[in-house]
Amino acid sequence: MSNDQMNSETLSLNEMLQIRRDKLKKLQEAGKNPFKIEKYIKTHHSKQVKDNFEKLEGSEVSLAGRIMSMRGHGKASFIDIQDEQGRIQVYVRQDAIGDDSYTDFVTYDMGDIIGVEGTVFMTNKGEQSVKASKVALLTKSLQILPEKYHGLKDPDLRYRQRYVDLIVNPDVKEAFLIRSKAIKALKEYLDERDFLEVDTPILSTIAGGATARPFITHHNTLDIDMYMRIANELYLKRLIVGGFERVYELGKMFRNEGMSIKHNPEYTAIEVYQAYADYEDIMRLTEEAVACMAQKSLGTTKINYQGTEIDLTPPWRRLSMIDAIKEFKGIDFNEIQTDEEAIKVAKENHIEITPVMNRGFVIAAMFEEFCEEHLIQPTFITHHPVEVSPLSKRNPDDPRLTNRFEAFVNTWEIANAFSELNDPIDQRERFMDQLKQRELGDDEAYMLDEDFLNAIEVGLPPTGGLGIGIDRVIMLLTNSSSIRDVILFPTMKPIKEEKNDAKEQN
Structure with a gap:
């Protein structure tokens, strides 16, 4: 069971982060440093498996992705991994991947990146899945992803941490x-x-x-x-x-x-x-x-x-600027020929007058003020x-x-x-x-x-x-x-x- 699933009220954020670092340290001390892995060969993405399920059912595939959910049941667990194309469920059994591997696996956390080799199959509940024969930790996530149901909603944080937003x-x-x-x-x-x-x-x-x-x-x-x-x-x-x-x-x-x-x-x-x-x-x-x-x-x-x-x-639609002002404001600049007349109209309509203002600038200002809002x-x-x-x-x-x-x-x-x-x-x-x-x-x-x-x-x-x-x-x-x-x-x-x-x- 992942430590992320512990009651967050009993553990501070710093404590949860420290638990992850402690797990990494144990892996490294056991010669299983995930950050030394340089390459993992994938045969499929999640969507490819799902789109070609009938053809692939019973076949061996190799996937890689980030753990997005974990549901443990003693000697067997279900996880969802997410790759570039989407998510897929993986069924992990102790007797299928071995005792040592399963002991490592149950210490994995949400957000960890893993590689999975296994067989494509359909669960009893009718969900397209992969039954794992091998699971490898490729990257240990030292941060905690936003909570599943609330997610990352704060717009400011979403833009600052786009990498989490995308996940x-x-x-x-x-x-x-x-x-x-x-x-x-x-x-x-x-x-x-x-x-x-x-x-x-x-x-x-x-x-x-x-x-x-x-x-x-x-x-x-x-x-x-x-x-x-x-x-x-x-x-x-x-x-x-x-x-x-x-x-x-x-x-x-x-x-x-x-x-x-x-x-x-x-x-x-x-x-x-x-x-x-x-x-x-x-x-x-x-x-x-x-x-x-x-x-x-x-x-x-x-x-x-x-x-x-x-x-x-x-x-x-094609519409001249002068015709737009006539249509949306009822003022026809074809009948307003001098700068003085144009500036008078601008003042009457509360357009800011600048030192260089003339008929042309008034037309542009009137259009911006009264017409753009209508151009849907x-x-x-x-x-x-x-x-x-x-x-x-x-x-x-x-x-x-x-x-x-x-x-x-x-x-x-x-x-x-x-x-x-x-x-x-x-x-x-x-x-x-x-x-x-x-x-x-x-x-x-x-x-x-x-x-x-x-x-x-x-x-x-x-x-x-x-x-x-x-x-x-x-x-x-x-x-x-x-x-x-x-x-x-x-x-x-x-x-x-x-x-x-x-x-x-x-």
Whole structure:
């Protein structure tokens, strides 16, 4: 009988932990140190045995996994072991594995990792099981897994000890399997269309390609500050200039901003660029790619997110930003032509007025304040003002707007794309406008990147570009309420700091 099954009221946690260490010491003194074992040959996983039970019944198999439950009955015991694919019951009898082995076996604890050789059989209660002929301790667990029925529920502890979370909460592992399948499907979608996967720098002397606050680090040898990338856009466009016509990169981005259920400072995004394509081509690529991610990871393009049915099947709705404001707020910016009129409307609707505010900024602010909350089903919002789109090509019918779109699902922006600005003169002017915004205190405005300007002076062909926030898409596919549920090791405040904060509050 495992010591974990003793009444926890009579033993302190430290005492239970010490018992495990004492058991390990005895094993080591007897020359049975489990940590010296380097390899164990498995023939099957648990799911393979269960899925092929009729074929395997009566056959010898070799399994390995973690003990998740133990039920002792004198000279015979039932245990459940858990491997990568699930759990399976193992029946261990003293007369089958030998007296010495059984004496060792009954000292094993929940969480120990063992190897089992035995015969596949069906118990009298109809449970597919393995009757052990050999049991080997492969790793002694010196910690105690969360109690069976209550499990690991504290979200903070789950994120800090993801390794335990994955052991005791099977649905957590399933979410990350879906994540892997969805990302694989996305890359396959692009690979099949002749896009080339590339790598670009994570450290740079200029943080460009997005409006965001970067993380700053220092290069000791060069004695210069460098930035963790906030986007990889400008490097990927350089590759289009260099002659690659279809490229993408999936990887980590870093933004030194707030943390919330939708934001983690380190997150995963993909950027895609296609020469000789426009934002409408990229719009079709986006809806098809996201639908492909859902279909190949879930088997459907219709999902249920927190009780809301969402249909990711293409085509998605198209709606201009100005039309969205008219639809959801009843204000038509086609009839508001001057900055003065726009600022008046902004004040009437309690929009914060900044020193650089003009008609374009008001349109963007009004959309964010009054429209995003209505965008539940997949919707492309198009034609953003040029002021908030410094890398987008202008709309030929109204140069105050751009041929840009953002994709919204469940009120969240999951993608941003546009016909790329390839006019180097216009691009320099917009960078200079961004510098003015930085001088006025906007530390998220773009930095001036002279080498990028030189690249598009060499010549950037007409190009469509796209960025997708992978973590948010995975949240939708896995019905996860927090971005931390789809990032294996999310950013967490150090425990020491949290304790100090608590002391200060008291």
